[in-house]
Amino acid sequence: PLLIQSFPAVKLHLTGAVMRATEVEFDKAKEHLKTLKNDPGNDTKLRIYALFKQATQGSCSSPKPGMLDFVNKAKWEAWNSLGNISKEDARQKYVDLVGTLISSEAPIQKEATTAGDPKSSYQTLQVTTENNITTILLNRPEKKNAISRKMYEEIMQALEQAGKDDSVLTVMTGSGDYYCSGNDLSNFTQVGAEGVEKLARDSGELLTRYVSHFIDFPKPLIAVVNGPAVGIAVTGLGLFDVVYATDRATFHAPFSQLGQSPEGCSSYTFPKMMGTAKANEILLFNKKLTAAQACDLGLVTEVFPDNTFQQEVWKKLRAYAKLPKDSLRYSKQLIRGMEKEKLHAVNAQECVRLQERWLSEECMNAIMSFFQNKSKL
Numbered sequence: 001p002l003l004i005q006s007f008p009a010v011k012l013h014l015t016g017a018v019m020r021a022t023e024v025e026f027d028k029a030k031e032h033l034k035t036l037k038n039d040p041g042n043d044t045k046l047r048i049y050a051l052f053k054q055a056t057q058g059s060c061s062s063p064k065p066g067m068l069d070f071v072n073k074a075k076w077e078a079w080n081s082l083g084n085i086s087k088e089d090a091r092q093k094y095v096d097l098v099g100t101l102i103s104s105e106a107p108i109q110k111e112a113t114t115a116g117d118p119k120s121s122y123q124t125l126q127v128t129t130e131n132n133i134t135t136i137l138l139n140r141p142e143k144k145n146a147i148s149r150k151m152y153e154e155i156m157q158a159l160e161q162a163g164k165d166d167s168v169l170t171v172m173t174g175s176g177d178y179y180c181s182g183n184d185l186s187n188f189t190q191v192g193a194e195g196v197e198k199l200a201r202d203s204g205e206l207l208t209r210y211v212s213h214f215i216d217f218p219k220p221l222i223a224v225v226n227g228p229a230v231g232i233a234v235t236g237l238g239l240f241d242v243v244y245a246t247d248r249a250t251f252h253a254p255f256s257q258l259g260q261s262p263e264g265c266s267s268y269t270f271p272k273m274m275g276t277a278k279a280n281e282i283l284l285f286n287k288k289l290t291a292a293q294a295c296d297l298g299l300v301t302e303v304f305p306d307n308t309f310q311q312e313v314w315k316k317l318r319a320y321a322k323l324p325k326d327s328l329r330y331s332k333q334l335i336r337g338m339e340k341e342k343l344h345a346v347n348a349q350e351c352v353r354l355q356e357r358w359l360s361e362e363c364m365n366a367i368m369s370f371f372q373n374k375s376k377l
């Protein structure tokens, strides 16, 4: 219902009848769509809309709406971008896309409401445990899962719980069309009576603790990157043990563009992983990577087609989660243990530099520009 309310055009078209071979599947997908609990985000809603139009009416032939008719122009562009794909192909893609959205919510709905379970009390996350896997779902899809101060605290709390619970693996993933758009830029606009210096100090302290939780996490930690990732959601990936990404994901760490500097230990993990020259393009010059490029550079373990991403990844993870828990934990300790001290030192150094950066004119201008809607990434 959330999806339908927020995108009335889809509702309008859901009433159309389609007399084709996949009619039953297509009709079922339309019904399933109405049961989605989480808003999948504008990009996905536009794709659903476009596939629906193509499946029911064929290629787009209507005139392009005017420049100022933003909503209809975005819808027209999404439909038009499907070109000449057949109605049958569009119908299949529609069914696949809805299936992916539903299956990404399925394990969550089963367990998230357990009465008295501390996992159900999060405001910005959904945390569930099933099949020996604790999943931390970043759950602010309307803000592209930007990390607010509350979310930083809740992620730390969820990691502490997951580190101690009986699960074998811990997974982090995003709700909606983004994995995560990085730090919520409004974290920097809430200046208290004690001024910006205090805000920068508190932010530095928060970030140091946040990154430390990843450095010290004792079990295999897996990122299921379901869509674009920005800022700290990219840099922190160097502290995960395995990173699976949909081919729709992109990886963007635009620090100089934002007047900031790298964090999440990326000033150390990225050059080590991919070589200094490649790391520099990303961390100095804001290069946005495709999933395939990120995989070639070693930041991503494996890339999957978007329409089978959830099924393929979760099948793999369920198999891994049957492996002996202690063996995995000790193996991770051996692989990461030697570097922990170094990583904590890098984290501390990065946060000191960032505290200075957050007070700089370069950074303040970038944040103001974003909120004045002048500069999206």
Ligand SMILES: CCCCCC/C=C/C(=O)SCCNC(=O)CCNC(=O)[C@H](O)C(C)(C)COP(=O)(O)OP(=O)(O)OC[C@H]1O[C@@H](n2cnc3c(N)ncnc32)[C@H](O)[C@@H]1OP(=O)(O)O
Binding pocket: 042, 142, 143, 144, 146, 147, 149, 181, 182, 183, 184, 185, 186, 187, 203, 204, 206, 207, 230, 231, 232, 233, 254, 258, 260, 263, 370, 375, 376, 377
């Ligand atoms: C405590 C301090 C710790 C600091 C840690 C250091 C970390 C650094 C970083 O992570 S740097 C990276 C910061 N992230 C950004 O600069 C991304 C900013 N966002 C964008 O450029 C765009 O929103 C986008 C490209 C991610 C998506 O664009 P689009 O698809 O057009 O969607 P919208 O812009 O309409 O987004 C929907 C809605 O979400 C709000 N939003 C998205 N990302 C952020 C964000 N990072 N911070 C705050 N708000 C964000 C956006 O404003 C829209 O809100 P609205 O519907 O207008 O209320």
